[in-house]
Structures are given as C-alpha cells and as structure tokens.
Amino acid sequence: MAYEISEYYQKHKGESQWQDGEYTCTRTTMWTGPGCHNGCGVVYYTKNGKVEKVEGDPYNPFNLGKLCMRCLNYVEAASSPERLKWPLKRVGERGENKWERISWDEAYDLIVKEVRRIQSKYGPESIVAMEGTGRNVIWQVPYLCYAGFGSPNFTLGFLSGESCSMPRLVTEAVIQGDFSFGDYSAHFPDRYDNPTWKVPGVILIWGQNAIISNPDSSLGHWIVECMKRGSKLIVVDPMLTWLAAKADYWLQVRPGTDAALAMAMNDVIIKEDLYDHDFVEKWTVGFDEFAERVATMPAERAAEITWVPKDIIEGAARLFAKADGAATTWGVSVDMAVAGVSAAHAITGLWSITGNLDKPGGQSIIQYAYDLGMAYDYGLEILSEEVKAKRIGNELPLKQTGYGATAHSDTLLKQIENGGNPYPIKMFWFQSTNPIANMGAEAPRIYKAIKSTEFNVVVDLFMTPTAVACADLVLPCAMSSERWSNRNWWMPLAGIRKVAEYEEAKSDEQLILELGKRLNPEMFPWKDDKEWNDWIIKEQGSKAGITYDQLNDMIYSYDHFEYYRYEKGLLRRDGLPGFNTLSGKVELKIGLFESWGLDPLPWYQEPPESPYSTPELFKKYPLILTTGHRSWEFFHSEHRQLKLNREFHPDPLIKINPETAAKYGIKEGDWVWVENYRGRFKQKVKFEELHPLVVNAEHGWWFPEMEGAEPTLFGVFDSNSNNLTTMCQNGPTGYGAPYKNQLCKIYKVTEENSKILPSEQVTKLGGFNYVYK
Amino acid sequence: MSKNNERYALLINYEFCTGCHSCETACKVENNLTHGQWGIKVAQDGPRKLENGKFEFIHVPIPTSLCNLCEDRVNKGKLPSCVQHCQAAVMSFGPVEELAEKISKPQMVIFTPV
C-alpha cells in the first residue's frame, strides 16, 4: 500500500509551523528523552506552552508519518506528575529518598564547590561523568566531562565491555574504515522511489528483533517495506520472532555463539566458490588467511557449537551469497559475548567477500551528513596528553589509538573496588543513566560502587533508583519538545525545536552550558543552548551552509549520497580510490590488530559459563539465560511510570518454551525465580518458541509505583536480570561481555521462598554473597 | 459515517501487520480511551508450525464498537489516526467500494465498524 498523505497535511506542505484553531502546530524532530535512538519526524500540537497532541510528520522521509507507541504516548510522559520539576538536594541519608527543593543557582554553587574541592584534592580525573545509551546527550555530557570537569573519564553507565554497538563500530572502523548499515534507502529523501536504490534481494537480520528495537538511525519497519517489495529474510535469533517466522531461513542460534556461526557461513561461501572474486581481488587484503581461518569452522563443527543444523547454515550462506543485493541489520547480541568483536569481524566478512559493500540494496557506507559528527569525543582535544593518558582503560590499544573515546567501565569498577589504585574515584555525574536498573552488568556490585564516592549528581526526567540510592543532588532534565537541539547522527541533519516548557526543567545543553560557564568559562562561550547549536551547525557543519534557524525551518537536510564511492575516491581523505583504512582496502586480516599483538583473524571462544565451558555449573544451572531484548512499550529502563504503556505490559516477562515450563511444573502467567550463583530475580512466565534449554528474560525493570526509599528502592533488584550477569569478563580488546549468555535455573515463586526480596537483600542485607539459598 | 452517503471502512493488508500496537495506541490517545477500553484491538495467531515447515504468525487489528472511524479527524481532511500511524503501512481508509477494488492479494480484510 502506498504512503498516503491526507488533505490536511498536503495543505500544510512545506510549512514548519501553522495555526490550527487554538493549537500551534510545529513540525520538527523527536529525539529523546524519552523514546529511542531514532529521530522520527513529529508534529507537535501545543496550547499555552504545553504539548497536547503529537502526530507523525507524513512529510518526514525518515518515518513517513508513522510513530511507534512510545512517541504516540509522548503527552502522558511529558505531563506526568511524577516528572522531576526542580533541583533537589538530599536531606536524609543516601537511600532515604528525602529531598529539599533548591534553586538552580544553589545547585550550581554546590556542584562548583564540590568539583573544585575534588579537583584540587584528588585531581580532576577523580570525577567520572556517565550517560546511558547516547542519543540526545551523546556529545553534551562528554563535553562537560572534558571541558567542564577537566577529566578524561567520560564513560557509559557501567556498560560491561561497552557491549552496545561499540564492538561492532570499532570492528567496522578497523576493517572497512567507516560504519555501514543495511540499505533500506534511508539516505535518500525520496526513499523507495529513488531511481538509484534497489530493494535488497535478501536481508540478514542478526541478533535483533529490528521492528521492535529500532536500531540506531534505522526503523525496523523499513525492513517490512522491503519485504513488501520482495526482499527475502535470513534471521539469526534464539527466539521465533515475527521476522523469523517470515524468514526463508531461521537460524536458532545458541546465545553467545554468533562468531562460530558467522565463520562457518563465510567458509561455506568460500568453499562453494560463491564469493565475489572481482571485489575480493581488487578491494580486500588478507583474504587467503581469512579463508584459512574460517575453514577451521566448517558447518559441521559450527552446527555442534551453535545448535543450528548444518543444512540450515549452508542454505542461509548460499541464499546470502547468491542474492541480488544482501543487506545486513545486526543487534547488540553480536556485541554481547566475549567473542563480540570477532563475531562482528566475521559478519563484516560476509558482506565484504560477497561484494555487498557500498552497493544498492547491499550494505551502505554511512557517514555523518555534512561531516557534522558529534559524539563521545567532542571536546577531548581540550585535555592535555598527560591528562588523557590517565583515562581509565587507556592501556587498551583501541583506546590509545583513538578508536573509542570512552573510559572503560569494567576497569573503572575494579579501580573503585581495589581501593582507588592508581587514583581514587570521588565523584559521579550521571546524566540520563540509571545503571543499577539497566546498564551495569552485576547490578548489586554497581550499587556498592556508586555509593562509594563523596559526591554524586543525577540529571534525569524522573526520580530513578540510581538517584535515590546515591545522589546528593538531582536535577530535572527537559524532554524532547522542551529543547533546542539538533540531531546529526548520519542522515539527515535535523533540527529539534523547543515548543514547550516544563516547570524548571532544563535541556542538556542549557544545563551543561550554565554549569560550564561557572567551571571553565573560556570553553563555554555561547550565550545559551540555541547559540551553541547555531555555532555547531555553522562551524562544525559548515558544509551544509545553513544557520540553525534555517535548519529548523527546513526541519531536516539530506546530504548528497551515492554508491560505489570506494571506486571514485570519495571515501578517503587523500581522495584516492579505496576504503578509509591504512591499506585502503577492506582488511579481512586486520593490520592494526596484528601490530598490537591481537589476533587479526576471526576466532571463536565459548562463553565463560556455558554447557561446554563449565559443565559442572551447567548441572546446577541447566538453562541458558539470555536477556536484553526489547519490547514495544519501553526503551531500556524508561517508560515504566506511564499508565498506557503499562496497560499493554504490566509485568516483567521471562520467555520460556512450553516444554521446558512443563518440566518444571510451571504454567504461563506464573511468576518464577531465576537464579544462579550470583543472585536471583523474578519475572512472569510467557510461552514462546525458544530452544528448550534457553530462557529469555527482560531487562530494565523497576517499579516507579513502589516505595522509592531503601530497602525497596522501587523494587529495582527484584526483577533485575543483571543480578545474574557479570562485569569484567571482556574480550581481548576490552570490548564484548557475556550479557546474553549466562547459566541459570528457574523455580516457581512461592510465599515461602519470597520472604526476603532481592532489593532488600542487596540494599539492607549486604547483597547475595553468591550463596543465597 | 458518511461524507456523500457512502459507507466508509478500513482495509487491512494483514500479511505485513507486525503487531506493533501503534494502531491501538493511536486510537487510545486520539479518543482518550480509559484503561481496559479499545477502539481497535490486535488479535494474534501463532507462531505455529505448519506441515510444510513454515510458520504461521498473523496479527489482525479488529476495530471495536468504540471505533467511530475518526469522524472528527476525517472531517478535517485527516486520515484516521490508526491509519496514519500504522508502522507497517498496512491500513487504508476509504469508501467500501473503493477499498474493495484494492483487494488484490491474499490476506486482506475490510472492516466496517460503523
């Protein structure tokens, strides 16, 4: 069915603002919080400075008028009485959830005083700034950390092994010099009608339920549009998702074994001579060694490791290689294994050896529109080499050489636990991150760490468990409709326009700017958030040749895009043909890894705890626990206070094969305890088509409706799958962690075995101590 | 519902309905429906293995008696909210006759809630 644009919106084509009765209508971009990683085009209907309705903008090529349920219910979120309204200072003990209202000036004064004290007593590196999953704070918080605090320690809320995108991104950077996405025509404003675009013959969806998770800058439903136009699917997923049910091949992989599967698929393609000889000869290096290495993982061996039958591995590999255009969409499941980087390497190999890189309907190389890329390294150059070298985890080669600006979370945790060697950590700045609910593996251990410092600030939309547990100061943040900002992730470049205000909440930019002016005025010269954005668009994005106001009037701006740029010398700074790597070619054998003494070819390693690596443990904990998959209603730990979203999804769900459930005397709808030697949590059973030895639990659950003060702490540990995951088990690069491949056992929740709930166990009784019975 | 005394309806191409709940949410928000009330509700069949080894996994959104086919929106020249926001773009709105002509493939259904 065609995309239909109603008469009403046709009448307002080209307008960025208009009046509709008592409403002012504004077309702009939605970006979190709350929401997700994407920037869907919206029309806000405002009255008296409040957003009363939100609709998708049918003229925005990104989402073509559609919205998912989170943005459709934006008004409830933005007007929720539970939102933080003004700065709050702790009055009771940490954890008591007692606060007093203070002014922004008082808040800033307190922060400046504490920052100065810590800087002079311990050094600026003792301050750690963190955020959750990037999004609309992707560049502001790093800038505050570097330019405001003078610390190199900007980090991602205790994300073990940085295993969300980073392993994939760094691997792509060293192999092919740029990032790439499956080609669903996203880089063209005329989308599916663009004459140079071709619908992918096949779409490989690896470790992701794309229609729900809406990966970075890509809407899962673009895949559905391609299916309507004839794309076939190959889906790698332990669970039968809607996409998997529609696939020609569903590879029901054992969690954590993706590297073996991808190696074997490469081997099939090479052995059966289905690879693109021309591309491989002209544009890759290290093919022979790569082929030799993947030959150590023939399909028979991979079938034993991954539990995917040999003929399915072979069939999928053939379909991929023979397709007229093969696009790949991959998810965090690739990252969330010790062998995450290697899995990413082998999957990159699949699209490279089949010549799918940078071709229509294949794998699009993406760059920031107009070279305007603001990310975790924004402002890093301000720091001296000496300070930069103090970054936690700086010894990791990928960090040292500039791949990834973040400090390493696992090393940070160890540094806190070892009593502060080589230097103590004295202050945390949490902006839009809720690590004990969500991001930190081994949540109870993170809980102790965040309580260990002298001064903590939390900036967020709502009072979170992290804030109650450890904050001394809580600051209210503006939502998407309440901020002047811009979105410059890949394409298009888009404006974000302020159409509303909420109490004393401030945008990330405004808050950081006001604080920065007090800490280091020279580096914060802009008058306000609007002027900062204007500077960014004009200076950093000068190629666009527009001002920030113009961008807001245009709503978005697409940079020029074309295919086969490696042939035309459009990818490298030196203007020569080839890829933006040291060799100018796709490095199937990674030269940089070799020079750092890391294995330059893909490898497979069993998850640290698995039926094969720890058979004794498997006897005690006979199920594989995978976690972290998304649901329509929520994004990570967000949206739990919204009544409409909770009506659809009131409880945390653990997905279990009905056969397995029957074996344990469990019915659908029962609550079960999920336990391993690190701890336990409870969720409600939902039947799904999963391997009988695999269970799939939800993440990010806390209960805003429950008591905030400890020991309850919004029940944050009661249903927390991160009671069972683990920090500090990373791959050799420092990237990759086994979030999605742990062992567990399950048993029914009874009154008898629920006298002490995990939240009380952790906050009051000293934690699980790994021996809870 | 009538503009020119024609009956209006919703056409669903349910082969590609993903069960994303956007139609349900759009309707709840548009019509201010309380907890437990729905103007449209998505029914699910499957996932179920067929004899040929393929899977059946179907969603069909069913308009309820609370659906007024977004009369106010339509009178303003807008599409019904569920139709505009359907993420898989599988819903159409129009006169029954026109929609019937669009039935061009398997797995399509027309609903006339009012």
Ligand code: SF4
């Ligand atoms: S994908 Fe959904 S949550 Fe994300 S911006 Fe678009 S509508 Fe909002």
Ligand code: SF4
């Ligand atoms: S047409 Fe309007 S009232 Fe009917 S289901 Fe759709 S959104 Fe609800």
Ligand code: SF4
């Ligand atoms: S919005 Fe569309 S795709 Fe989503 S459930 Fe409703 S009909 Fe299906």
